[in-house]
Amino acid sequence: MEIFIGVDGGGTKTEATAINSAGEVLSRYTGGSTNPYIVTFNKAMEELRTVLDGLLAPLFDKSLLFTSICLGMSGVSSAEERRQVQSFLHSYFRQRQLSMHIYMRSEAEISLMAVLERQYGILAISGTGSNTYAITKSGDIHRVGGWGHLLGDEGSGYQIGLQTLKTVIKSHEGMLPPTIMSSLIVAAYPLQHITDLKSYIYQPAITKQDIASFARCCIEAAEAGDEAADRIIRQQAAELADTTSALIRQQAEFAESELVRIGSIFKHSPLFRETYAGILLSRYPRLRFPEGNRERTPAHGAALLACKLFTDGVSDLL
Incomplete structure (x- = not known):
């Protein structure tokens, strides 16, 4: 039985999946960050080793043929960075007496493969951060966004969370009307009163993921009809739609493409998802928003891509 491995390496977690040819x-297996800009290259490779060890542990059997692996890793984009990862993996597999084809692809390609089972189309991501990619049928990759939480991340969980915090403070100060986001936050966090937010937020250990977590309160409040929360969700959806529009303008074929939406904000906020799609359809009426197979993770998509690239005889040389 041939085995194909996919890895989705992120800044927060890394997921790996092994599949057969069917x-x-x-x-x-799921592990920690393998983004070298967050944990250093050496620590990223140590974590990748741990993830692969965990994935392969139940699979070592003489009847299995480990054939190829495809990785989509955040923070690994240049040719030199990819060569370093490939070098590590060649050494890793040699130590385990395995000979595998190693493919490095973008997070856009593995995510599109997971949903559409192909490598071209448009991908919009709204999770803790945000990003947009578009890949032409000929394989050219375009990207708009991805500047991080300080310079960008429009339409992300971080920006929704940050605007939520600013809004409840302004509401407390009387600059904005009351909002149920205030009571939702006090109930969900270790706070006695909304004024405790200052000491909570400015703790050194608070990360962008912690700020993004406040988006849950905004989404819940918007679903309950809270005007302030509704405004935040719609505004951030519009921001991401503007980012996506800039991407679509780069190639004529993108205006008639299929656009895949992934990430926790798209998943948990129907208002965000529908507002985003509505704005884009008003500008590009031939866009399509397929649901595809949403049970498959990007790691599963990477494994499918490993199978496809190997079957098609694609070289794994960079």
């Missing part, structure tokens, strides 16, 4: 999942 696409059936045989093993999964």
